Amino acid sequence: MTSASPRDEFHTAWTADRRANAAYPKSRFVLRWFRSAQRWRATRGPLARLVFVVVGGSYKVVTEGFMGIELPVSTTVGPGLRLRHGVGVVINPSSRIGANVMIRQGVTLGNRKAADDCPIIEDDVELGVGAVVIGSVTVGRGARIGPNAVVFRDVPAGAAVLSPASEVRLPVD
Template identity: 80%
Template sequence: MTALTPRQQYRAAWAADRRANASYPKSKFILRWFRSAHRWRAERGPLARIVFLVVGGSYKLVTEGFMGIELPASTEVGPGLRLRHGVGIVVNPASRIGANVMIRQGVTLGNRKLPDDCPTIEDDVEIGVGAVIIGSVTVGTGARIGPNAVVFRDVPPGAIVASPASEIRT
């Protein structure tokens, strides 16, 4: 089986993002730019490097500098990411985000001790407003993280993390 090219990956991910954010034009705008920067970062050759510098640099400047969204182009993100109200989102580049994940405003996915000590968010996870997920933890498929929850240990698939006490219910 042949691996997808960066262009094919971009097209598939962008189509899923577009469907997932149908009613959110700002989210579609940001994610298309993110996917484009991610695509050119993965391409090889001098032209690709130049295009990445332009696309990736402008993406970083506008989203981080003016929109308050830190979602680095180097972050591994599955298709169908849903951004809701995309303000104050901070994602460490070493974090991994699965498919069909919803991230609301004020969410932080970060490291705890080492630069690559970051969370893995599996598919179909919803992360509430102001939630903080730190350290090398895995948030299982279909889990829901409540608003303002602080998560620093693994969350099983399908669990609900309530706030503010990080209580895990299965």
């Protein structure tokens, strides 16, 4: 069995990303650029390397420097990534993200001890606003991580992780 070419992988992933972000033009723009940079990074030859330097370099400068989205080209990301708003997203390059994952603004996927001590996010996971997933943990298929939740242990498939409780205090008369 032969593996798909970088061009075929680009088209498959981009088609799924485009469909998943139909109502989000900024997300479509960023993900198209991300997938293009990944394509050229995986393609061999001196021309491909030159194109990657231009596409990948401009992607990094604009998305990180101006848009506040750190989604490195070297990160393994499945098709159908849903990027909502995107601002403040920080993804460690050693993190792995499955298919049909939703990432909202302020999400961090990072290491805890070593540079490659990073999360694995399985398919169909939703990460709420400001969620932080740290260390070599696995977030199982279909799990939901609530807003501002901090995850540092494995999350089983289909589970929900709630954010810290909010306490409401009424004024004293």
